[in-house]
Amino acid sequence: MITAERKPIDEIRAMVAPYKRVLVLGCGSCVAECAAGGEKETGMLSSTLRMANKMEGKDVLIEEKTLDRQCVKDFVILLDDIVDQYDAVLSLGCGAGVQAVAEMFSEIPVLPALNTEFLGETRDQGYWVENCLGCGDCMLDDFGGVCPLARCSKQLFNGPCGGSREGKCEVNPEIPCAWQAIIDRLDRFGSLDRLEQIYPPKDWSRKQGGGPRKIMREDQRR
Amino acid sequence: MESRISQDTREQADKKPRISQGVKRTLALFYCQNTPESGEAVRQALEKKYASSLRLFPIPCSGRLDPLHLLKALEEFADAAYVIACPEGACRYFEGNLRATKRVDMTARTIAQIGLEKERVGIVANSKENPKPLAKLAEEILGRVSEIRPSPVLERPKTGKGTKEKKDDHSRKKTH
Numbered sequence: 274m275i276t277a278e279r280k281p282i283d284e285i286r287a288m289v290a291p292y293k294r295v296l297v298l299g300c301g302s303c304v305a306e307c308a309a310g311g312e313k314e315t316g317m318l319s320s321t322l323r324m325a326n327k328m329e330g331k332d333v334l335i336e337e338k339t340l341d342r343q344c345v346k347d348f349v350i351l352l353d354d355i356v357d358q359y360d361a362v363l364s365l366g367c368g369a370g371v372q373a374v375a376e377m378f379s380e381i382p383v384l385p386a387l388n389t390e391f392l393g394e395t396r397d398q399g400y401w402v403e404n405c406l407g408c409g410d411c412m413l414d415d416f417g418g419v420c421p422l423a424r425c426s427k428q429l430f431n432g433p434c435g436g437s438r439e440g441k442c443e444v445n446p447e448i449p450c451a452w453q454a455i456i457d458r459l460d461r462f463g464s465l466d467r468l469e470q471i472y473p474p475k476d477w478s479r480k481q482g483g484g485p486r487k488i489m490r491e492d493q494r495r
Numbered sequence: 496m497e498s499r500i501s502q503d504t505r506e507q508a509d510k511k512p513r514i515s516q517g518v519k520r521t522l523a524l525f526y527c528q529n530t531p532e533s534g535e536a537v538r539q540a541l542e543k544k545y546a547s548s549l550r551l552f553p554i555p556c557s558g559r560l561d562p563l564h565l566l567k568a569l570e571e572f573a574d575a576a577y578v579i580a581c582p583e584g585a586c587r588y589f590e591g592n593l594r595a596t597k598r599v600d601m602t603a604r605t606i607a608q609i610g611l612e613k614e615r616v617g618i619v620a621n622s623k624e625n626p627k628p629l630a631k632l633a634e635e636i637l638g639r640v641s642e643i644r645p646s647p648v649l650e651r652p653k654t655g656k657g658t659k660e661k662k663d664d665h666s667r668k669k670t671h
Contacts (some may be wrong), residue, residue, distance in 0.1 A: 282608040313563055317605070320566040325609040327570075328647045338671035355671060 274303040274394070276401045277387040279318065285363070286383045290360035292333070297386070298321070298374065299339030300366040307440045309387050310365030312339040312357050318365065318386060328382075334359075337454025356381060375493060383395060391422075409479035411431050415467050417458030417493065422475075423453035430472035518645045525552045525560055526579035529587060532535060532628035541633055549633060557581065557618070562602040565616050569606065570648060575615045575640040576602075579632050582623035584643035592620060599633055614643060620656025 279285075289362050291296050293299050297319045305311025319337040326333045337357070340348045343366035352374070356362065361382045364371040366466045368389040376381035391403035413420055426444035433452035436443030440453045480486075500632055536564055538551045548574070554560060557580035568576040579600060580592035596618055603613040621627060627635075647652065 275567055282605070313561060316563045320563070320570045321605055324570050324606075324611070324648045327650075331554060336671065392541075426581060 274306055276307045276390045276393050277367050278302050278390060279305050279309050279387055286384050286484040289361060289363055294359045295363055296359040297335060297337040297363045301339055301341045301344040302367060304367055304387060315339050315365050344373050349374055416455045419451055419454045419458055421451055475478050502654040518555055519548050520574040520643060521548055521572055522637060522640055523550050523573035523576040523647050524633055525554055526629060527557045527581055528555055530579050530629050531626050536631050537629055541630060556563050556588045556591035557595035558588055560595045560598055562598050565602045566633055567614060577617045577619060580618055582620050585623055628635055
């Protein structure tokens, strides 16, 4: 899932300050899971903004709606009947959602209320960790399901750096050493010999350098 | 049928409410239904006694409380919004009161960011040794919030000459 965090209130208020009719738009998918932009958080932000405006005597319309997803046109189009009532949309979607809404309704400013962070898992309730960089060339089978790109601070492919202490990373002692985890995992599978393979420098062109990536599946298209 | 309302609660209900003079504060009080003597009859009696100064919201556990409940109360009618929780270690759902504490803290930080006093929200844990009935707790919390200035969020009817005409209010909160 994509994780995000809400921007500071002051920053959001500065963004919406020029507008008199604002739609606060939530998303019921990834950002709801990480408690940043779901229906509840949309309600909280809207209420907070309305209170702040009332305290300053500002006459601003703040209304709210939450879509199932902001990154899928079939949901975004549901705004078609109402978006003209507003002069700005404050989106609590991830960066993909903000842009999808902006793409469909290009005549209205669509503002980001969240800072999109990383691809990750819900490790525990209220705790999300990054574990994938979306490199486009997954090698998890060779590393026992532990990604050296996302989880090793130095992004090493060919073994540990040797700086870890008691299984913790020397760059960031708060995180486990990814290579310790890789070795432990492969050892459990009896596959430590996989590490004898030398990995060449990664082809980063599959992740970056060529502009925004895309996937086209003709079998899925109309 | 013999009433289950204690003598203590009866006495509380009969006492004159001690509310600061001047503009009345309104308290939104969410309470765990496990609070002693907090049945519907007591709730109605307290709301009648305190009139617009108190609105009571029973919840199955303080852990059901969401920051949105507190924010909505502050936005729409309350000068302060509090929750009554069970004592630590005594929540029937184990962690509800702990979660409520964190959510109240979060709400306090949120409202502070827009210039509202953190004291407008709070959580009161009942006593483990001598749990108090709802009426007593409500009175104590009302006393606590009575000194908070009237909320600058709420529109209050002005009295006297020269009352301004109410402007067209765009700050409505339609949810699609």
